Amino acid sequence: MNRYFISFGIGCLCLASFFVSCSQQSDEQKSEVPEKKVVKKVWKPEEVKSSELALLMRAMWDSSMVRKGQIESGENVFAYGDLFKEIHSANATDPTVLTETFYAFAEVYQQNMEAVDAAQSSEEKKTAFNNLVNTCVTCHQQYCQGPIPKIKKLYIK
Numbered sequence: 238m239n240r241y242f243i244s245f246g247i248g249c250l251c252l253a254s255f256f257v258s259c260s261q262q263s264d265e266q267k268s269e270v271p272e273k274k275v276v277k278k279v280w281k282p283e284e285v286k287s288s289e290l291a292l293l294m295r296a297m298w299d300s301s302m303v304r305k306g307q308i309e310s311g312e313n314v315f316a317y318g319d320l321f322k323e324i325h326s327a328n329a330t331d332p333t334v335l336t337e338t339f340y341a342f343a344e345v346y347q348q349n350m351e352a353v354d355a356a357q358s359s360e361e362k363k364t365a366f367n368n369l370v371n372t373c374v375t376c377h378q379q380y381c382q383g384p385i386p387k388i389k390k391l392y393i394k
């Protein structure tokens with residue numbers, strides 16, 4: 238629903254950049270805005286199209302959620318270490334984010350994925366996995382703050 242209907246109040250604020258999820262407001266912030274008239278947004282074709290990096294990130298979130306469940310239930314977690322190598326080559330919605338620092342973060346992300354694969358006991362896996370989620374959050378603090386509340390749902394308590 239959210240993708241197609243937005244409340245008019247916040248619509249004014251972020252209509253232009255709404256499809257760039259980096260600038261989306263978090264759920265907490267949204268709930269503070271009183272609900273007003275709901276208007277239907279008509280998307281331009283270039284707004285509907287997602288970048289390679291955005292699609293990759295959605296897949297990263299999905300598989301990390303699956304992996305979280307596996308670690309929590311003590312299932313034998315198979316290796317994901319080389320699943321997201323495209324992070325080094327994918328096009329981004331905003332190409333200016335793809336700096337050397339971005340790729341340095343991407344490298345740490347990759348290493349932390351491998352550390353989860355390498356961890357033996359379930360306690361070690363849990364620590365390594367939360368460390369991995371930290372890497373997501375750290376890079377997002379630099380480049381893309383919108384999805385941070387969603388990413389934090391991945392932490393294993």
Ligand code: HEC
Nearest residue numbers: 258288290291294298329330342343346373376380381384
């Ligand atoms: C190296 C930096 C970096 C790391 C590490 C990183 N992200 Fe991202 N993420 C980005 C950038 C930049 C975007 C914006 C992509 C775009 O719009 O082209 C993004 C976008 C997203 C999105 C929004 C995608 C959409 O629907 O538009 C989600 C969700 C996301 N990331 C989740 C994650 C998760 C989960 C992790 C860790 C498993 C992670 N990210 C690790 C930089 C990073």
